[in-house]
Amino acid sequence: MFKIMLIEDDATLFHEIKERLSQWSYEIYGIGQFDRVMQEFAEAGPDLVIIDIQLPKFDGFHWCRMIRSHSNVPIIFLSSRDHPTDMVMSMQLGADDFVQKPFHFDVLIAKIQATLRRAYNYNAEPVQLKTWRGAAVEYVKNTITNDTGTVELTKNEMFILKHLMERKNIIVSREELMASLWDNEQFVSDNTLTVNVNRLRKKLDIIGLGAFIETKVGQGYMATEEAGL
Template sequence: MLKILLIEDDFTLCQEIKERLSTWNYDVHTVEDFHQVMDRFTNVNPDLVIIDIQLPQFDGFHWCRMIRTHSKVPIIFLSSRDHPTDMVMSMQLGADDYIQKPFHFDVLIAKIQAILRRVYNYNAETNHIKTWHGATIDFERNTIETNENSIELTKNEAFILQALLSKKNKIVSRDQLMEMLWKDSRFISDNTLTVNVNRLRSKLEVIALDQFIETKIGQGYIALAEENDYV
């Protein structure tokens, strides 16, 4: 279930949007304290953000700037204003779309689906884009990206990482990894497994993620993930 953070101070409209999006199987989170928008964003770690321009305390442009300093998450602006400069400003700040109020709900859904397909290559059959401790993993291109860096993995390194993340916060034994690799026709010896895990850790160290792959002596390996990681 993909998560959406809805930043809207009109309570009635906010609840209506939340209810309608929930029927499309989106996990919608809202903001109650408009002083703490970034805290809410960090806690939710959404796949998409919808922001109204006119908000208490600071406007939507401010929060868009703040979000863009930390994340490339897709953003849709909502606005009851019809100034062309608002649309221009939102695009310049890195928004992915702009919808003027009042709007038809089918238009909002269509835009959300189009953006999610484009950004995450998401459909009913496959979703090879994962997020892990703020990094974006593309298991089709075997890359991991953060705001600052991008690293490339070999096929074996990517396979091992994917296997560990599929059992997040649970120990995966060396025998289990060997069996997974064998079934995938990746003929790999015990020593080669050690080499690949060490190389994977070295690459993850570049983006400060090596700490989240732990060795359990005599048991195997564990990938530590947070509750809101989409792995």
């Protein structure tokens, strides 16, 4: 049974979501005190966090930043705010997805299932270590290491890198990436993929590899590799 922490201050909505998700055998945790989010997060040890933006004390962006400083647990934002910068900000802070209120529960369930599948299923693969441009890519640890150093990726960032590495020097369309990441691209903003790829590049820049994830305008993305490697 997966444990989900729902950081939502609307009691009616919290109980509605809890009831619906419990029907899918998820174990739901709420927040007792909104100034103790990190303590309650540590005590619950959830497998996934769903968080609203507008919260008492501090907003969801603050808590997302705090959680990301300690954990790579998947995070989905759930918010009535509809400004594009909110989605961009959530992705830049390390969130895995964004659901706009009001929402259909089938969409929320689909996104939760896809996020959990990405986060935990592929870790069981026999091959857990790959090399790319002289760097060691460890799927289980979500890290990539070369002589310059090591960077830690989120689940989405590693999934994108893994998908591109499996098709080295071949253009992977945006539609294919979105379908692979979120199962059904009709639920995904095209901007969400752009933010995730840009965030992946920024992290790879730290170890000198960002330039090797190329954008092919109007086509998609490609991870380049030197011949013979």
